[in-house]
Amino acid sequence: MTQEQRRPTLVDVAHAAGVSRALVSIVMRGAPGASESTRQRVLEAAGELGYRPDARARLLRSNRTRxxxxxxxxxxxxxxxxxxxxxxxxxxxxxxxxxxxxxxxxxxxxxxxxxxxxxxxxxxxxxxxxxxxxxxxxxxxxxxxxxxxxxxxxxxxxxxxDDAAGIRLAIEHLTSLGHRRIIHVDGGTAVSADQRRAAFRAEMIGHGLEPLTLSGGPSEEDGLAAGQRLLALNPSAVIAFNDRTALGVMESLRSAGRNVPTDVSVVGYDDSQFARLSYIQLTSISQxxxxxxxxxxxxxxxxxxxxxxxxxxxxxxxxxxxxxxxxxxxxxx
Amino acid sequence: MTQEQRRPTLVDVAHAAGVSRALVSIVMRGAPGASESTRQRVLEAAGELGYRPDARARLLRSNRTRxxxxxxxxxxxxxxxxxxxxxxxxxxxxxxxxxxxxxxxxxxxxxxxxxxxxxxxxxxxxxxxxxxxxxxxxxxxxxxxxxxxxxxxxxxxxxxxDDAAGIRLAIEHLTSLGHRRIIHVDGGTAVSADQRRAAFRAEMIGHGLEPLTLSGGPSEEDGLAAGQRLLALNPSAVIAFNDRTALGVMESLRSAGRNVPTDVSVVGYDDSQFARLSYIQLTSISQxxxxxxxxxxxxxxxxxxxxxxxxxxxxxxxxxxxxxxxxxxxxxx
DNA sequence: TTCAATTGCTAGATCGTTCTAGATTGCTCC
DNA sequence: GGAGCAATCTAGAACGATCTAGCAATTGAA
Incomplete structure (x- = not known):
């Protein structure tokens, strides 16, 4: 059972093929300097022995690990x-x-x-x-x-x-659909959250709209919590920090009896596998x-x-x- | 910019501490055979040089990588x-x-x-x-x-x-709630699907119930698809292959106007993070x-x-x- | 024919560790 | 004072690869 047998080394292959270690090395890494016939012979011997170069030894010497x-x-x-x-x-x-x-x-x-x-x-x-x-x-x-x-x-x-571009796309999409009261549920302290929040503010102001923002986070629970504060702001659309946040927001809307998208539109971010699920079909910014x-x-x-x-x-x-x-x-x- | 400077080796530390390579090696891996005073000296030198043992060389020699x-x-x-x-x-x-x-x-x-x-x-x-x-x-x-x-x-x-035990728990839970028409949406060809399907069949028969099974799979989409064939069987409860499958089934039920759990109960498998989401609250078999x-x-x-x-x-x-x-x-x- | 260049191959050093065996020291004990 | 022993340290050979330098044989040119 599980006979731990030593794995073959260059020396074993060299011996089997009747050549030197160095030549086997040359062949194994496809370097020039071996004739076609011996190359074949070496590869064959290596294959038979099940030889696989030892990554650690290789890189110790070559300083390359790929x-x-x-x-x-x-x-x-x-x-x-x-x-x-x-x-x-x-x-x-x-x-x-x-x-x-x-x-x-x-x-x-x-x-x-x-x-x-x-x-x-x-x-x-x-x-x-x-x-x-x-x-x-x-x-x-x-x-x-x-x-x-x-x-x-x-x-x-x-x-x-480009976070700013992503937020801009979302805002343009929504405004072209006639939305004006758009809320950003942000990512809290998550990576990129600052950029998206700032972009949202700038772009909304550029459109002459009020940059309404709720603090959120990167998970469903964050979206859910923000969703509960959302309705008081009476939005017609929400741009969520990411898809998971969007899911939480949507759930919150649903439980409050609001329909997505007829009452409120929701845009996610990441275009992750969730967004693509056939029963979610989340509009999302794809990175x-x-x-x-x-x-x-x-x-x-x-x-x-x-x-x-x-x-x-x-x-x-x-x-x-x-x-x-x-x-x-x-x-x- | 990124001055690639050679990382220090045992030799460097040995030189700095005025001892041999071997002794540094002994100290670095906490082996016995060094006096407390030199141990300190070596560690200090190592710390100053920012020395970290080279994993590849170490394991090449010792055949241990941990x-x-x-x-x-x-x-x-x-x-x-x-x-x-x-x-x-x-x-x-x-x-x-x-x-x-x-x-x-x-x-x-x-x-x-x-x-x-x-x-x-x-x-x-x-x-x-x-x-x-x-x-x-x-x-x-x-x-x-x-x-x-x-x-x-x-x-x-x-x-x-124990897959059989998990399925048994689910069935016992459901029957104790009065369910008799229970359907298993299975995992198709996924790992463990066979075991769970077989356990379902055996256990249901043991309870004198009909072992209704729908072929499914390990993802939401699989659950969704199975869900569409589900209602024709008029179940009062569903045991899904895993939580993702359960999510798909629940979505399918919801879109058909059935309420979970008042119309149909759903049990998942894995007790994954999805199951724990506050707006899902999926009853699940925890592994x-x-x-x-x-x-x-x-x-x-x-x-x-x-x-x-x-x-x-x-x-x-x-x-x-x-x-x-x-x-x-x-x-x- | 001879010399240089090219091709095909090999010996031996080397990478940074660990390990084995032995050297050196200091101590105890008779 | 020397034997015995433990504690501390070191030299040198591994580990399995790559790399450098160089050797033999073949080829090509003068």
Whole structure:
């Protein structure tokens, strides 16, 4: 049972193929310097022995791991989508991904250090809450790319989606439907919440509308709580901090007997899997996980390989119209 | 900008403290064989230089990484809860966790191999879909613990929750409320779906009731689709494969004008964060992520350290009664 | 024919640790 | 005062890969 047998090494393969260690090494990493015939012979021997290069020895010597470190939060479904997309893009670029979760009882510092220990050549941090000092310290060791947050100082790359543009899209969509009394249920202290709140205020004022804001947060419960304070403000539309917040707001509206979208329109943010559920059909601002992930991986890899200079990508979100927004009710428009 | 300076090594610390490499090594891993005074001196020097042992070199030599490999699915929120709990328990046992996600476009084999490359000393696979052959092959290299699935053959440990007991609890809860026409919306081809379906059938028959089953799946959409076929069967209660399925079923009921729980009671499975949302309050079978995670980590660590024999833990689920179950309507009871 | 360049391969050093075996010191005990 | 022993420390060989330098054989050009 579970006969722990030593895994084969370069030496074993070399012996089996009748060549030197160095040649096997050359063949295994596809480097030039071996004839086609021996290359075949070596690969065959390796295959037969089930040889797989030892990552730690390899990187100890070469200082290359082809590993991208990625942190994410277990409680944000949108992060999960990014994780999937990062895997795909990294794999396309020939990199592997080391994952580390940030959650209750596991601080981001801890997550990051475990990624560094694993030998990550760059870090991609999703919605990091580290301060500039800490970021700078890590950036001192490897390239760091901040994803979904762009106020990160001068030592860290960032890839984010234009929050102001997203809020603007939402407001334009709603005003074009005749809404004028629009409320923003904000993200409280969450990453990006400040930007979206500020953008909402500026844009509403630009439209000559009152920038009504309720403090919320990134979860359903936050939306639910805000929803209970919502009706007193008599809104015809709500822009929520994210999809989860929107779900909470909608539930609150529903339990108060208001219909979405005939009484109140709701716009979410993230276009996460929730928004797409057939019975929710939430109109939402899409940040396109695929695109963001690809940009982050590309930045990380560019920094690692080409010594590309540090920079900040800002992509433009778009609005996905579904079933939770409609023309403003005549009485309130 | 990002002055990539070489990270300090044992040699640097040894030099700074005026001792040999070996002694620094002894101090760093807390091994006996150094006097208290030099221990202090070395630690001080290490601290000043910001020295952190190089994990790869360490494990290359020692064949110890103190790393547990963990796979999970990005799309199952219950897995996220387990991930959090595994981190906590592993940390308590002095181990770190290497995470690898299984998702669209990332096969479980790929995830597992990346964990092995990272040097995992054991693997914990959440709801693995690997066949016994593959499992055996991996178990040949390191201890493997299957979590949430127990039909895994003789070479793999397992930690699972008694599916039959869970279904029994749900049925007993419902029958005690007077329900007799209970439908199981199953998990289709998902892990554990077979066990739960079989348990449902056996237990219902044991109660002298008809074991009505609809084919479903592990997501909201599956529950929604099943929900549409549900009403024709005129049930007074539904036991869903998991919480996400239950959400879909409830939505379907709601859109058909049925009230939960006055018209139809619904029981979920997993007691995930959804079930606990204040506006959902789903009665659910709890598998206790904390407990499962702790058991899995303990098994893995026991196998690694004490060469404990392989075994299978089966924990007992419990029912968390919330707001989606009530007495059967008189007309249909 | 001879010399240089190219191709195909290998020996040995090296990465940063841990481990084994042995050296050095200081102490106790007879 | 020397044997015996524990405590403290160190030198040097691992671990499994990559990398550098160089050796042999072949090719091409003069």
């Amino acid at each position: 590993l991208l470190g990625l942190t994410f939060s277990t409680s944000q479904p949108f992060h999960s989508e990014i994780v999937d997309a990062v895997y795909a893009q990294a794999s396309a670029k020939g990199y592997d991904v080391a994952l580390s979760a940030v959650g209750r009882g596991r601080a981001e510092e801890r997550a990051v250090e475990s990624l560094l220990d694993a030998g990550s050549e760059a870090l991609i941090l999703i919605a990091s809450t580290l301060n500039e000092n800490d970021l700078g310290r890590y950036a001192h060791q490897v390239p760091v790319v901040s994803l979904l947050r762009n106020d990160v100082g001068d030592h860290v790359d960032s890839v984010s989606c 396109d996980a695929q695109l963001l992930a690809a940009a982050a991986v590309n930045r990380a890899v560019d920094r690692i390989e080409n010594r590309q200079p540090l920079g900040h990508d800002v992509s433009t979100p778009h609005l996905v119209r579904r079933a939770t927004t409609a023309a403003a009710p005549v009485s309130r428009a | 790393l547990l490999g963990l796979t999970f699915s990005t799309s199952q929120p219950f897995h996220s809860e387990i991930v959090d709990a595994v981190y906590a328990q592993a940390s308590a046992k002095g181990y770190d966790v290497a995470l690898s996600a299984v998702g669209r476009g990332r096969a479980e084999e790929r995830a597992v191999e990346s964990l092995l490359d990272a040097g995992s000393e054991a693997l914990i696979l959440i709801a693995s879909t690997l066949n016994e052959n593959d499992l055996g092959r991996y178990a040949h290299q390191v201890p493997v613990v299957s979590l949430l699935r127990n039909d895994v053959g003789d070479h793999v440990d397992s930690v699972s929750c 206790d992520a904390q407990l499962l995670a702790a058991a899995a980590v303990n098994r893995a660590v026991d196998r690694i350290e004490n060469r404990q024999p392989l075994g299978h833990d089966v924990s007992t689920p419990h029912l968390v009664r919330r707001a989606t179950t009530a007495a059967a309507p008189v007309s249909r009871a």
